[in-house]
Amino acid sequence: MSESLVAGHEKPGFWDEASTELMGRDRILRKLIPRHKSEWLAPAAPPFVTLARAIVGHQISVKAADAMWQRFTEACGRDPSPRCVIRLAETDIRLSGLSKRKAEYILDLATHFSEKKIKPASWSAMDDEAVIADLCAIRGIGRWTAEMFLIFNLQRPDVLPLDDASLLKAISLHYFSGEPVSRFEAREVAQAWAPWRTVATWYLWRSLDPASVQY
Known part of the structure; x- marks a missing residue:
């Protein structure tokens, strides 16, 4: 994924408040958050x-x-458009090296956008579960992908992606001495983070990887 956003770029309006509250509530985040004071959730891509x-x-x-x-964007541009994907698929069904299934899913996504089967402009006014339901109706998009969209595109502050392996790994490492954790246990830990579970998740991701995740 891409380099994390650094100081000098606009941060989400809730970020400072959320970080301060999380440090006050959670002993692990009290240690992790100060390590990344100059970084935050990056601005949304289209x-x-x-x-x-x-x-x-x-x-x-x-x-x-x-x-x-990188291979995909070399063929379709830094910010690939639905039209470009549809055009590329006419001559390269694998879309520059994607797996067959992922290429099919992205082509279907491009078709949904180009034929206006979905209305992205309406998502900002919908609640989280309504956006997830809308997105999961598209082939190849499940709850995890929809939650990544809520976090990275709509920048919703209280998303807890329990299907995310990296989040579970970080919770295991920091809260359970490396022992495997269930979704139930992860949810229990995360109760203290509401209504800022997105922010807590981001810092836990960041604790595992020197380059922050970005979609």
Whole structure:
């Protein structure tokens, strides 16, 4: 994924308040947050790019996703558009090296956007679960991808992606001495983070990887 946003760029309006409250409530975050004081959630990419990148990154390592995304954007531009994807698919059904299934999903996503089967402009006014339901109706998009969209595109402050392996790994490492954790246990830990679970999740991701995740 990309380098994290650094100081000098606009941060989400809730970020400072959330960080301060989380440090006051959680002994682990009290140690983690000060290590990343000059970084925060990056500004949103266009909705299509956020979703396409999340599809590419699903269930593979950050390094593999970066390489795959780079090949894809070399063929389709830094901010690929639905029209470009549809045009590329006419001559390259794998969209520059994606897996067959991921290429199919991104082409279907491009078709949804180009044929206006979805209305991205309405998502900002919808609640989290309504956006998730809307997105999950698109082939290849499940709850994890929809939650990444809520975090990275709509910048919703209280998203807890319990299907995210990195989040569970970080909770295991910091709260359970490395022992595997269940979704139930992770949810219990995260109760103290509401209504700022997005921010807590971001810092926990950041604790595992020197380059922050970005979709």
